[in-house]
Amino acid sequence: MRLKSILKEPLLHFLAIGAALFLFFQWRGGGTGPTSNRIVLTAGQIEHLAAGYAKVWQRPPTETELKGLIDDWVREEIAVREAMAAGLDRDDTIIRRRLRQKLEFVAEDFGAATPPTEQELQAWLAAHADAFRIEPRVAFRQVFVSRERRKGSAGVDAGAILARLRAAGAGARIDAFGDPTLLPQEFELAPRSEVARTFGSDFAQLIETIAPGTWTGPFESTFGLHLVLVRERAEGAAPDLAAVRPAVERDFMAERRKRQLATMYERFLERYKVVIEKREGSPASGRARPGS
Numbered sequence: 205m206r207l208k209s210i211l212k213e214p215l216l217h218f219l220a221i222g223a224a225l226f227l228f229f230q231w232r233g234g235g236t237g238p239t240s241n242r243i244v245l246t247a248g249q250i251e252h253l254a255a256g257y258a259k260v261w262q263r264p265p266t267e268t269e270l271k272g273l274i275d276d277w278v279r280e281e282i283a284v285r286e287a288m289a290a291g292l293d294r295d296d297t298i299i300r301r302r303l304r305q306k307l308e309f310v311a312e313d314f315g316a317a318t319p320p321t322e323q324e325l326q327a328w329l330a331a332h333a334d335a336f337r338i339e340p341r342v343a344f345r346q347v348f349v350s351r352e353r354r355k356g357s358a359g360v361d362a363g364a365i366l367a368r369l370r371a372a373g374a375g376a377r378i379d380a381f382g383d384p385t386l387l388p389q390e391f392e393l394a395p396r397s398e399v400a401r402t403f404g405s406d407f408a409q410l411i412e413t414i415a416p417g418t419w420t421g422p423f424e425s426t427f428g429l430h431l432v433l434v435r436e437r438a439e440g441a442a443p444d445l446a447a448v449r450p451a452v453e454r455d456f457m458a459e460r461r462k463r464q465l466a467t468m469y470e471r472f473l474e475r476y477k478v479v480i481e482k483r484e485g486s487p488a489s490g491r492a493r494p495g496s
Contacts, residue, residue, distance in 0.1 A: 243281050245274060253277060311468050312461050320456050322445075328456045329445055335455070336448045339395035342411060343436040346389060347382035349422060349429040354383075362422040362429045369419040374433055376419075387427060393438055403427070 253273045257265040265273060293299050320328075329336060347369065349362040365381050378389050387402065400408035407425040414420055414434045422429035445452060 243278060245277060249277070250274065308465055311465060320453060320460075325449065325452050325456060326445055328459075329442075329448070329452050332455070333442045336443055336452065338441050338443050339397060340412070340440040341393040341395050341438040342391070342399065342434060343393045344391050344411060344414075345378055345433045345435065346387070346391070347378050347431040348385040348387060348389075348427070349431065350383040350385070351428045358429055359422070362431060366419060366421060366431050369431060369433075374417060374419075374435070382431070383428075385427070393436060403430070 250270070254265055254270060257269065257273060287293060347365060349358055349365065351358045354361050369376055369378075369381060391399065396408050396412070399411060403425045407423060407430070410423050411432060411434065414432060416434040416437060419431055419433045421431040423432060424430075
């Protein structure tokens with residue numbers, strides 16, 4: 205990987221900023237973390253408290269109310285520090301899960317701050333073309349023949365109706381033929397998946413074999429028999445990036461976040477020695493993970 209590409213990596217920015225903050229607070233003399241006895245409420249944090257109050261009550265807080273918000277914030281900060289000092293945060297599933305979420309949210313926010321380039325999205329689309337490929341589409345008309353309504357004569361009746369449709373031609377008024385149905389009689393250019401949802405997958409496969417321009421059938425679906433005229437076809441194709449950009453960008457960013465989190469954890473893991481102890485009755489032995 206070239207140096208320029210490495211320097212553009214959002215995760216590198218995240219780690220660098222984290223290290224800079226750590227060194228800054230160490231230089232300041234211990235900072236204001238859980239082990240410090242300094243509690244600092246910045247002007248920006250006070251504005252945040254006031255804005256939160258205004259959002260709930262639809263007015264800014266009075267001086268007394270703002271002092272109450274500040275006092276409550278200080279109490280909460282004291283409670284958090286004392287609880288952590290007493291180890292109350294350890295082995296708490298909810299707290300552990302929330303801390304992990306916050307850490308990952310920070311990493312993801314840094315990743316999202318760098319939008320993908322046009323070249324990256326184009327390369328992603330080329331590598332995952334099948335996921336975005338436009339399905340073949342077909343436009344057709346269909347006349348329904350009910351097996352239930354016609355009992356044993358459905359097949360013979362369908363043949364007779366087909367002869368009449370062919371005589372009437374492609375522009376025949378199809379509502380004058382066949383049996384009543386809630387199924388659509390006219391399908392504009394529709395993808396195969398939509399045809400399959402409406403008529404069933406077997407019918408969708410059959411209709412792909414029909415030559416356009418001629419009434420043909422009968423074809424069977426789970427509903428009954430169908431006489432079909434294919435009017436138009438459109439072949440499937442790989443789309444231009446402009447046509448599917450939002451979906452490509454969403455998938456690209458999701459994969460990038462996943463990759464960045466994996467890299468972050470691998471780097472963090474180097475700081476730790478992980479020992480997995482043997483369980484009673486288990487053949488597995490303890491082992492040390494990377495970083496030992």
